[in-house]
Amino acid sequence: MPIGTESLIHGAQTFLKPPYDKFNYWLVVVLRLKPEQSFDTATTRLRGMQDQIREAARAQIPQSQTIEFIKAPFTLHPVGRGVSELRRSYQRPLAVILLVVALVLLVACANIANLQVARATVRRHELSIRRALGAAPWQLVRQLLIENLLLASLGAAAGIVVASWGSGVLVSQISTQANSITLNVSLDWRVLAFTMFVTVTCAIVFGIAPVGLAARVAPIEAIQAQGRGGTDHGRSRLSGSLVILQVGLSVVLVVFAQLFIGSFKRLTTRPLGFDRDRVLLARVNAAQTPIPPAERGPFYHRLVNAVAAVPGVAHAAGSMWTPVDRSNYSAFVQVVGLPLGPASERISSKYNFVTPGWFAAYGIPLHAGRDFDAHDTKGAMPVVIVNEAFVRRFLPGRSSIGRAVNLSLGPRGEYSMGAKTIVGVIGDAIYMSLREPAPPTMYLPLTQWDLPIPLNASMNISVRAAAGAPAALASNVSAALTAVESSVTVRSQALDVQVNDSIRQERIVAMLSGSFAALALLLGGVGLYGVTAYAVARRRTEIGIRIALGAVPASVARLVVARVAMLVGIGAVAGTAASLWLTQFAATLLYDIKPSDPTTLVTATVVLAAVAAGAASLPAGRAARMDPVAVLRKS
Numbered sequence: 001m002p003i004g005t006e007s008l009i010h011g012a013q014t015f016l017k018p019p020y021d022k023f024n025y026w027l028v029v030v031l032r033l034k035p036e037q038s039f040d041t042a043t044t045r046l047r048g049m050q051d052q053i054r055e056a057a058r059a060q061i062p063q064s065q066t067i068e069f070i071k072a073p074f075t076l077h078p079v080g081r082g083v084s085e086l087r088r089s090y091q092r093p094l095a096v097i098l099l100v101v102a103l104v105l106l107v108a109c110a111n112i113a114n115l116q117v118a119r120a121t122v123r124r125h126e127l128s129i130r131r132a133l134g135a136a137p138w139q140l141v142r143q144l145l146i147e148n149l150l151l152a153s154l155g156a157a158a159g160i161v162v163a164s165w166g167s168g169v170l171v172s173q174i175s176t177q178a179n180s181i182t183l184n185v186s187l188d189w190r191v192l193a194f195t196m197f198v199t200v201t202c203a204i205v206f207g208i209a210p211v212g213l214a215a216r217v218a219p220i221e222a223i224q225a226q227g228r229g230g231t232d233h234g235r236s237r238l239s240g241s242l243v244i245l246q247v248g249l250s251v252v253l254v255v256f257a258q259l260f261i262g263s264f265k266r267l268t269t270r271p272l273g274f275d276r277d278r279v280l281l282a283r284v285n286a287a288q289t290p291i292p293p294a295e296r297g298p299f300y301h302r303l304v305n306a307v308a309a310v311p312g313v314a315h316a317a318g319s320m321w322t323p324v325d326r327s328n329y330s331a332f333v334q335v336v337g338l339p340l341g342p343a344s345e346r347i348s349s350k351y352n353f354v355t356p357g358w359f360a361a362y363g364i365p366l367h368a369g370r371d372f373d374a375h376d377t378k379g380a381m382p383v384v385i386v387n388e389a390f391v392r393r394f395l396p397g398r399s400s401i402g403r404a405v406n407l408s409l410g411p412r413g414e415y416s417m418g419a420k421t422i423v424g425v426i427g428d429a430i431y432m433s434l435r436e437p438a439p440p441t442m443y444l445p446l447t448q449w450d451l452p453i454p455l456n457a458s459m460n461i462s463v464r465a466a467a468g469a470p471a472a473l474a475s476n477v478s479a480a481l482t483a484v485e486s487s488v489t490v491r492s493q494a495l496d497v498q499v500n501d502s503i504r505q506e507r508i509v510a511m512l513s514g515s516f517a518a519l520a521l522l523l524g525g526v527g528l529y530g531v532t533a534y535a536v537a538r539r540r541t542e543i544g545i546r547i548a549l550g551a552v553p554a555s556v557a558r559l560v561v562a563r564v565a566m567l568v569g570i571g572a573v574a575g576t577a578a579s580l581w582l583t584q585f586a587a588t589l590l591y592d593i594k595p596s597d598p599t600t601l602v603t604a605t606v607v608l609a610a611v612a613a614g615a616a617s618l619p620a621g622r623a624a625r626m627d628p629v630a631v632l633r634k635s
Contacts, residue, residue: 010287013457020453028083031076039076046074086181090174093509096586100256100516105202107249107520111527113206114242118534120144148207149200156199160187173508176501239531240567247571247608248578250517250524254604255579256586257510257517262600263591264510267503270592273429273438274323275363278314279495280463280470281322282307282477289487293454297378297447299485300459304355306480307461312473314466317358318446322460323430323495324502331442335394336404336419349390349440350431351407353449359385359426361464369401369424376445383445385424390440400425407442409452417450434503435591462495470494509589521611528615532564536619543623544631553624560620561613568612572605579604 007014015021033042054070081087120127127140167185175181284303291299300318308316321327330348356372359365367388376383384405391400400422407417420442428438449455463470463477474492481490500507536543543556583595593600 012293013287013454030079039078043074043076046076050074086174089505093505093589096256096589097509097512097516099582099585100253100513103249103253104516104520104523105198107246107253107523107527109202109206110242110245110249111523111530114239114246114527115530116148116207117239117242118530121538145204145207148203152199152203156195160192160195170508170512173511174504176497176504179501239535240563243528243531243564243567244571244574246524246527247568247612248575250520250611251572251575251604251608252579252582253513253517253520254607255575255583255600257513258600258603259583259586259590259593259595259597260506260510260513262593262597263589264503264506266592267434267506270434272323272434272499273364273427275464276496276499278465278470279362280465280473280477280492281495281498282461282463282474282481282490282492283458284461284481285458285489285491286485287457288489289485291485293457296455296457296459297449300446300455301355303459303481303484303488304461306484307463307477308357310463310473310476310480312466312468312476313463315357315361315464316461317355317361318459318461319352319354319358320446320456320459321352322462322498323362324433324499325460326432326502328432331407331409331417333390333394333440333442334406334408336406347393347440349386349394349442351442351444353444353446355446358443358462361462362429363464364429365427367425367427369422371424372443372445377447380448382418382420382448382450383423384420385426385443386422387426387438387441388428389438390442391425393440415452420444434499506589506591521607524608525611525615528564528568528612529618532560532616532619533622535563536560536623540626540631543626544628547626548628548632556626557620557624560623561616564612564616568609572608575608576601576605 004016007016013020031042033039050070050073058069130140131137164185164187171181171183171185174183284300286296286299289299304316304318307313310316321329329351331351332348354372356374356376359371369385372383372385384407386400394405395403401424403422404419405422406419409415409417426443429441430436431439431441446455461477461481463473465473471492471494478490478492481488543559546556546559579601580596587595
């Protein structure tokens with residue numbers, strides 16, 4: 001649609017006319033390059049014109065924004081990538097998950113390579129017969145490669161089926177009640193081509209070991225006795241190396257999973273400073289109502305009073321913004337009576353406009369002074385309530401109640417909100433993000449709105465339930481609001497849902513990393529079991545002789561477990577060292593936990609040791625219970 005039609009939709013609040021035209025942050029500039037121009041050439045030309053563009057636009061923006069306006073050099077981005085907040089939010093987490101997936105694939109391939117080596121060894125007699133009957137080495141190689149490709153293709157086909165289902169589940173986890181995400185995750189030729197490439201590569205690279213064994217098989221082996229188990233040190237070293245690789249990668253994956261799950265757990269259990277369980281949020285949009293912008297303040301108070309009268313409502317209050325809704329509004333603060341520092345060192349504070357009773361609705365304690373009341377009107381003394389973080393930052397060691405603070409929307413006071421008197425101090429509460437400590441925050445009466453634009457066309461009404469789930473009040477609250485003005489639109493959700501949605505990225509990363517770590521443990525356990533069982537089968541004659549000569553079952557079991565313990569120990573050390581390096585790339589995704597957290601590293605090693613012990617215990621038990629007579633009779 002033409003941008004000029006925006007005024008037909010928003011009427012008097014159009015962003016194309018004063019006073020809203022100074023806040024057009026949502027516009028995106030698109031340029032079409034000349035056919036012979038490169039991105040580098042266009043970028044150089046744009047940056048050469050940047051000062052001229054800044055000066056031409058400076059008069060059209062608020063003075064408070066002129067300091068940082070177009071300060072960063074212009075940068076061009078391909079339009080095909082779009083302008084996506086979703087990409088910016090999930091690009092790094094998904095890159096880390098892609099690394100995790102690659103490690104799981106390596107664990108699986110190492111596992112399969114180990115089993116393939118064992119299988120090729122078992123088939124040496126068959127392969128030598130084929131050589132004796134005239135098959136050339138390249139024909140044996142071709143046979144095994146085709147078998148590997150067939151198995152890999154079947155696995156890839158199953159993986160595509162699972163991925164088609166799983167991608168939809170993943171998108172549903174990204175979506176929230178307030179922001180539904182729709183992504184086209186259907187398969188296309190690029191996805192299929194990539195899958196085919198990975199399939200063929202894995203089949204060839206990890207099939208080299210068994211193929212190499214087949215190429216070196218001699219026809220004479222067809223007539224040699226097959227009953228006596230021997231030890232092929234070359235194959236044993238290869239098998240041991242693959243086990244070490246599996247264990248090391250599994251340690252890395254378990255460490256990643258523990259870090260992400262630990263971060264998510266810390267976020268979900270950290271004190272918020274407000275009650276998240278008994279509050280319903282009702283977002284009211286009055287853009288299509290006949291209420292003039294100048295009369296929205298009294299109108300919003302009527303809406304709050306109507307909601308407060310609904311049965312089952314303990315407290316109701318209105319505000320421009322709600323906790324963890326990602327709103328980021330700040331004003332620069334100067335305490336009256338204290339020296340004014342340089343503009344570059346001025347400190348800002350978050351702020352919100354609320355109605356009386358807002359703190360009671362959220363269960364935020366009032367530590368000093370008073371709450372807002374009906375006397376805090378437009379013509380009354382301008383007042384403000386601050387949190388403890390504000391007092392610590394701006395008034396350390398000083399009495400705060402009764403102190404005046406000057407607020408402005410620019411470090412040089414470009415737009416002054418005037419002096420406000422502190423009448424109350426509340427406890428600290430999370431403001432924008434659960435990852436951040438409670439910032440210095442100010443709360444101003446909604447009736448004393450004094451920003452350079454009219455009161456917003458939308459407002460949040462926070463409803464505290466007297467008992468039970470707050471979502472049960474949604475229909476009655478909506479009915480009360482539309483009874484005051486039928487043309488308002490209302491969207492409701494529990495505060496608990498909004499808080500949970502704010503950490504959906506951490507939830508997805510924890511879920512995926514935990515799932516892949518569990519898969520790696522399963523693969524590693526199966527691989528260790530298979531290798532140990534094969535080693536026991538190869539050494540049946542030796543073990544039978546040991547038992548016949550008087551070896552006790554415990555010593556036989558130790559003989560089997562000792563090699564597994566050595567391989568797991570080497571793999572665990574290598575995996576721990578690799579974890580200390582790789583987890584640094586995920587440091588920005590963690591919360592309140594360091595990538596080198598010793599507890600995490602020790603726990604990952606213990607988990608791997610437990611899986612290895614379980615995988616080796618069954619073959620070791622069978623070896624300890626061998627009947628030496630039956631074994632030697634078959635040898």
